[in-house]
Amino acid sequence: MLYSNVLAAEKRRILRERLASGDLLRFPGAPSPLGARLIESKGFDGVYISGAVISADLGLPDIGLTTLTEVAARGQQITRMTDLPTIIDADTGFGEPMNVARTVQTFEDAGLSGMHIEDQVNPKRCGHLDGKSVVDADTAVKRVRAAVDGRRDPNFLIMARTDIRAVDGLDAAIDRAKALVDAGADALFPEAMRSLEEFAAMRAAVDVPMLANVTEFGKSELFSVDQLRDVGVNIVVWPVSLLRIGMGAASRALDTLVEDGHLTSKLDEMQHRADLYDLIDYQGYSRFDQNVFDFHVRREHSEAS
Template identity: 55%
Template sequence: MLHARTSPAAKRAVLRERLATAEQPLRLPGAFNAPTARLIEELGFEGVYVSGSVVAADLGLPDVGLTTLSELAHRAGQIARMTDLGTLVDAAAGYGEPMNVARTVQVLEDHGLAGCHIEDQVHPSRCGQGDCAPTVGVATAVHRIRAAVDARRDGNFLVVARTLVRAAAGLDGTVERARALVGAGADVVFPEGLRDLREFEAVVRAVDVPVLADMSELGGSALFTVRQLADAGVRMIVYPVTLLRLAMGVVERGLGVLATQGTQAALVPEMQTPARLDELLDAPAYTAFDELIYTYRPDGTEE
């Protein structure tokens, strides 16, 4: 009831341990709301991801650097509280210069997150993938990661270094940048825009920390299977916008049915039942709490 029973510190410790010891890559689907995080846990995934573009969309904004740190932390914290799994969040470029990055990490720690990734894109971020992402120089990228590592108070908080230099600098530039970010203290390297499994293998060979793969639809890398990525040496996989895209597709089609047929009757078999939603929200526990120890009455009387 209310919050997951596992403390943020314990979630961080478990996520880090799993990252080091699991035989298969850790799978982190992107949650677009708090009940989604509970579903991710129930279906056996190893962690939860919160995408910056999903948070922006939830605010009715495109992913062009308009979301603030407080908005991201608030939404990510709401999601993280619902699950015993560790939650990794997209912290873009850290919301400013290295001192801002340091504050970002501490704010996210305070909101119960298990880790974040900081990228080497120019701030404010204007695009998350592909050839449209201008990047900063290696010195600035390294300063950001050093600031993140130095700022965290819980050593198990994962600092993931995301690099988008593949489009401009090729695979060799990505490897060089990844090594510099690891030297700055990054726990995980997140190379964006790799073209194929061979490129993932090259980055894995080049660094001595886990490598994360972004399996985002409609752009970026091909949609490799968990087995393919495991064979390439990848240790963590995020599916950033998959669930939001699924949900929005269903909503749009459902509204079309309602508009054309004048009733939602045909859609009812596709809907989650109220009982199932109550189960995800742990509604029976709230009812039991009321029945057992509820003493306050709006009129000021007590039992």
């Protein structure tokens, strides 16, 4: 009931332990706190919080328009509703290196388990669009070092994302990855890899956990969990999938409402009220309410006295 009973420090410890095991962890992207509850109920390993989804939910493009306050607030709303560890998209860190350190501490305070910071020029672009630009190696390294120096909980995961593959090629991505790991990154997020062989090359280059971004309509194929496990990937995220599925279904339902004037034909596509109540533990709130307010007034004396 209410929020997760698993403390943030414990979620971070669990994430580190799972990563150290070498298992492949599945982190679907949650578009909302309710989405995080659904992900947990289906047995996944963690929850991913996408900057692109936060931007889209605000009606904005994913070009760095969201603020640290907006992103941290949504991250806190999501992470406190699930017992699973959560990783959040920090874009380019919301400013210069000092701002990056503040970003880390703000996310720690919000209860998140980790974050990734990228090496794009601000304003950034979606990682699977053309026309991206990346900062020089020195600037990218300073961002990671600032994040590591700003961290207070050593189990808070600092992941470095590099977008340089789409700009300068795979060799440049390997060189950048090595520099970011040397700067203290706990994990690596190589964006927009074109093939499993490229993931394998990145795996051979660095000895830290590696994340694969499986996003529809992008530069990479929609590789399966088994394929990615075989080339040494440790975390897979599907950042925007649930948002896309939800918005697609909503669009089709609105078309039906315009055409038919009712949604009777869509009932079997909807989450049932009972399933929603189970997911949000409606009965738990009712029991709490009854336990707190279940009392009666005892009359010691008759009204005549």
